[in-house]
Amino acid sequence: MLGIFDQDGLDVQDIVYFGLYALQHRGQESAGIAVSNGNEIIYHKGMGLVTDVFDDQTMASLSGGKAAIGHIRYTTSGDRLYANAQPLVTKYKKGSMALTHNGRLSNAEALRSELEETGTIFQTNLDIEVIANLIARSIDLGLEDALKKMISMIQGAYALLFMTEDKLVAIRDPLGIRPLALGRLGNSYVIASETCSFDTIGADYIRDVKPGELIIIDKDGLTSIQTPIPLSSALCIFEFVYIARTDSTIDGISVYMARKDAGARLAAEHPAEADLVVGVPDSGTTAALGYAEASGIPFGEGFIKNRYVGRTFIKANQRLREQGVRVKLNALRRIVKGKRIVVIDDSIVRGTTSKKIVEMLRLAGAKEVHMRISSPPVRFYCPYGIDIETSDQLIGHSYKVDEICKIIGADSLGYLSQEGLLKTVEGSGCDFCRGCFSGNYPTDVKNEKE
Numbered sequence: 001m002l003g004i005f006d007q008d009g010l011d012v013q014d015i016v017y018f019g020l021y022a023l024q025h026r027g028q029e030s031a032g033i034a035v036s037n038g039n040e041i042i043y044h045k046g047m048g049l050v051t052d053v054f055d056d057q058t059m060a061s062l063s064g065g066k067a068a069i070g071h072i073r074y075t076t077s078g079d080r081l082y083a084n085a086q087p088l089v090t091k092y093k094k095g096s097m098a099l100t101h102n103g104r105l106s107n108a109e110a111l112r113s114e115l116e117e118t119g120t121i122f123q124t125n126l127d128i129e130v131i132a133n134l135i136a137r138s139i140d141l142g143l144e145d146a147l148k149k150m151i152s153m154i155q156g157a158y159a160l161l162f163m164t165e166d167k168l169v170a171i172r173d174p175l176g177i178r179p180l181a182l183g184r185l186g187n188s189y190v191i192a193s194e195t196c197s198f199d200t201i202g203a204d205y206i207r208d209v210k211p212g213e214l215i216i217i218d219k220d221g222l223t224s225i226q227t228p229i230p231l232s233s234a235l236c237i238f239e240f241v242y243i244a245r246t247d248s249t250i251d252g253i254s255v256y257m258a259r260k261d262a263g264a265r266l267a268a269e270h271p272a273e274a275d276l277v278v279g280v281p282d283s284g285t286t287a288a289l290g291y292a293e294a295s296g297i298p299f300g301e302g303f304i305k306n307r308y309v310g311r312t313f314i315k316a317n318q319r320l321r322e323q324g325v326r327v328k329l330n331a332l333r334r335i336v337k338g339k340r341i342v343v344i345d346d347s348i349v350r351g352t353t354s355k356k357i358v359e360m361l362r363l364a365g366a367k368e369v370h371m372r373i374s375s376p377p378v379r380f381y382c383p384y385g386i387d388i389e390t391s392d393q394l395i396g397h398s399y400k401v402d403e404i405c406k407i408i409g410a411d412s413l414g415y416l417s418q419e420g421l422l423k424t425v426e427g428s429g430c431d432f433c434r435g436c437f438s439g440n441y442p443t444d445v446k447n448e449k450e
């Protein structure tokens, strides 16, 4: 998601469009942009990629704004319905508000039930509709206090953008689980899920929004309010493994450097006798470079990726995921034929992709296939907005490493240790959530399904 409060007469809708385009890897189910012209909020949203949802006509209909927020959705809670596309734009007694949210609230159901008990009617399954209602109920306290009250009531992972006719608000959850960064484009502030979008729109990165920070931007500038925060933060370490784009920086750590270091550490932890190191594009490629450099085994381009196919992990169901792998990647026969290959991928979630990758390399003539994974086994579900709904979907939950090796058909398999992964993000000054690897979560999630 991305938001801008304009101070320079910019075409805010175009800036948000290009920013969302750079963030497309974070979600492919739906896209939307809401624009405030100072008097009212207008919006357009739909199902599909940014380029599917917006055309010249819809972009023209959004022109003339002073502030805008946009969102691309990766289904985390709620059904895949148009009604659940974001931003959520709704009216309340002081005017209109638009909201977008990344992450997942762990007490959304309880809050929703409480609100329903007192007569609130919901139109979507979105956590963000609960948030909108909490803000609207307290708005007589003033916007700042209504936001603080809402923050005191919600739990879980959230990076939130909120816009009224004359204000843009950004909030990061007290543990900083999901990333959120602040940038500047001329005299205008921008806020985005990842810094790679700043590069695309020509903005300068200023800093990350702090855990528990509430930022309010209006024509008079930026106000930062620090709400009470826990003793330690818990940034999602999976951002560095898979989710974020390699050219982003999160909480002071370059995703590229972390991935390359993960590859080097993997080479030390799980060496292999081989002729060539190849990476599974895109997020495995950087770790493969690190593995090759550290091991002295040459790096080669073993796969060609069809750039027009979405990330398989994000696809909605198993059938689509299986088809997705086959159309997405092709092994380069000329490069891998007759060789002992070390193939590096960022993670194994369900095992679907890894099995196909090993098959593809063997069909292309690889003599041996040694799979190396630049993160530990994903063994537990994620309660914070990553689509790993139940632990039993995960191959790492049900099988040991040697069993997984057999299932995917590799000659050997090695995962980076949790200690090794933590070393790759050393120096960030924050702590990390590693729940999907360790089963230990930074918030109380005992009552949720595992």
Ligand code: SF4
Pocket (backbone or CB within 6 Å): 177, 236, 237, 238, 239, 381, 382, 383, 384, 385, 386, 433, 434, 435, 436, 437
């Ligand atoms: S459980 Fe895993 S994917 Fe979810 S927030 Fe924690 S580290 Fe990230």
